[in-house]
Amino acid sequence: MPHSPFRLLSPARVRLGVQAAYALFLLYAGWRFFLYVRWAMGESEDFVPKPPSVEGFLPISALIAFKRLLFTGQWDPVHPAGLSIFIAVLGMALLLRKGFCGYICPVGFVSSLLARLGTRLGIARRTGPRAARLLSLPKYLLLAQFAWISVVSMDVESIEGFLLSPYNFVADTRMLQFFLAPSNTAITVFAVLGVGSLVLPYFWCRVLCPYGALLSLLARLSPVAVRRDPATCVDCGRCTHACPAALPVQRLERVSSGECMGCAECIAACPVKDCLSVTLPGKRRLPAWSIAAGCVLVLLAVWGVAQALGIWDSPLPQSMARRFHMMLRIGMITH
Numbered sequence: 001m002p003h004s005p006f007r008l009l010s011p012a013r014v015r016l017g018v019q020a021a022y023a024l025f026l027l028y029a030g031w032r033f034f035l036y037v038r039w040a041m042g043e044s045e046d047f048v049p050k051p052p053s054v055e056g057f058l059p060i061s062a063l064i065a066f067k068r069l070l071f072t073g074q075w076d077p078v079h080p081a082g083l084s085i086f087i088a089v090l091g092m093a094l095l096l097r098k099g100f101c102g103y104i105c106p107v108g109f110v111s112s113l114l115a116r117l118g119t120r121l122g123i124a125r126r127t128g129p130r131a132a133r134l135l136s137l138p139k140y141l142l143l144a145q146f147a148w149i150s151v152v153s154m155d156v157e158s159i160e161g162f163l164l165s166p167y168n169f170v171a172d173t174r175m176l177q178f179f180l181a182p183s184n185t186a187i188t189v190f191a192v193l194g195v196g197s198l199v200l201p202y203f204w205c206r207v208l209c210p211y212g213a214l215l216s217l218l219a220r221l222s223p224v225a226v227r228r229d230p231a232t233c234v235d236c237g238r239c240t241h242a243c244p245a246a247l248p249v250q251r252l253e254r255v256s257s258g259e260c261m262g263c264a265e266c267i268a269a270c271p272v273k274d275c276l277s278v279t280l281p282g283k284r285r286l287p288a289w290s291i292a293a294g295c296v297l298v299l300l301a302v303w304g305v306a307q308a309l310g311i312w313d314s315p316l317p318q319s320m321a322r323r324f325h326m327m328l329r330i331g332m333i334t335h
């Protein structure tokens, strides 16, 4: 019987392939967005449509728009794709644990490359489960702070004022400018995070990312989980050692932690066939690549539905975009 192509691919290769493909897509979208911004700022007369996918880099704006959606039933007209992507990512966490962090997020991708490099250089350090839990506290505190400032303390009126403000309108352009011309402070912070990720794998994701903290909370509800068969386990500890989230896999029957990214590296490391597997409730087994495939499918499905419902491209006129970008160019939009 012919092998499925997926059986020839290790979980690490599947993961690297999905991460690299999405990173390439983002680079292409980033280039198109750069051309759009040049037009919008009056630096070029060649109009290039804005790629809506760049709005995925505005999770706080999307979080605020999500509250408005819940209270008013209205979709955000300024960054509609950002809200669609945000809901897709929440859905992904509910269904597929932190698959977004493991397969889609570009920061997760860079973190995984740095983790490999740190391991090769021999400077990567593992933490025990207790230390890992303590290290994850800051990101929950940051999440609580963001949630308080941008959601809890804002009523619908102030949310609408923010969403329709010139500042929010050009928030993605300001994000691009930030990455194209980072300040010395930003470069220093990036350098610290980079070195930190070599020593403590996934430093940003595990310690500081408030988006990841939100997904961790939702991922606890996910029906999909890695399960260990204690009857066949030889207690070698390879799974625990391989886990980038520092989870004590060898001591768990079901990995229910919200930190699990579904990366399947524990499954790949296990020497006993079928001792570890991705499972649904009732212990029904799924292929190791199912979380990767599920994440891609969720993204594609939400993109298709958003296109069909007209909540992907902004309905606001391009003349408005250009006017706000001109305001940004002459320094009229600073906060």
Ligand code: SF4
Pocket (backbone or CB within 6 Å): 226, 242, 243, 244, 245, 246, 247, 249, 255, 259, 260, 261, 262, 263, 264, 265, 266, 267
């Ligand atoms: S438990 Fe397994 S699937 Fe979950 S993060 Fe750790 S290695 Fe990846």
Ligand code: SF4
Pocket (backbone or CB within 6 Å): 228, 232, 233, 234, 235, 236, 237, 238, 239, 240, 249, 250, 269, 270, 271, 272, 275, 276
């Ligand atoms: S790698 Fe497999 S056999 Fe070894 S401790 Fe983990 S589950 Fe058990």
